[in-house]
Amino acid sequence: MKLETCETCRHSFSWKQISHSLWSRNWKVTMITCRKCRAVHRLREESKFIALLPGAIVMIGATWLIVAEASLFAFILLIAGSMASSLVLPYFASYEKVDRAPFIE
Numbered sequence: 001m002k003l004e005t006c007e008t009c010r011h012s013f014s015w016k017q018i019s020h021s022l023w024s025r026n027w028k029v030t031m032i033t034c035r036k037c038r039a040v041h042r043l044r045e046e047s048k049f050i051a052l053l054p055g056a057i058v059m060i061g062a063t064w065l066i067v068a069e070a071s072l073f074a075f076i077l078l079i080a081g082s083m084a085s086s087l088v089l090p091y092f093a094s095y096e097k098v099d100r101a102p103f104i105e
């Protein structure tokens, strides 16, 4: 697994940068600025659903567990599973370079 790199200089974004960008609901923060060449990148449209995945898993899973009258252990397993999935999410996020970002500096 490999993290997304800068389109201009191929410098790899950090896990923390991408994770922060995925979890942010502030559109300015979802942009990632390359630490090496300052090129600004944004999350590709098709990658946006990735950020919603852990929440969706919990919602669908919890509904199913309630219907099936599952044990507390099953719920804990579900929460643990969604947390684990959020740890690997940054590896699947794809970014594209934005030419102009007038709101940044």
Ligand SMILES: [Zn+2]
Binding pocket: 006, 007, 008, 009, 010, 011, 034, 035, 036, 037, 038, 039
């Ligand atoms: Zn760069």
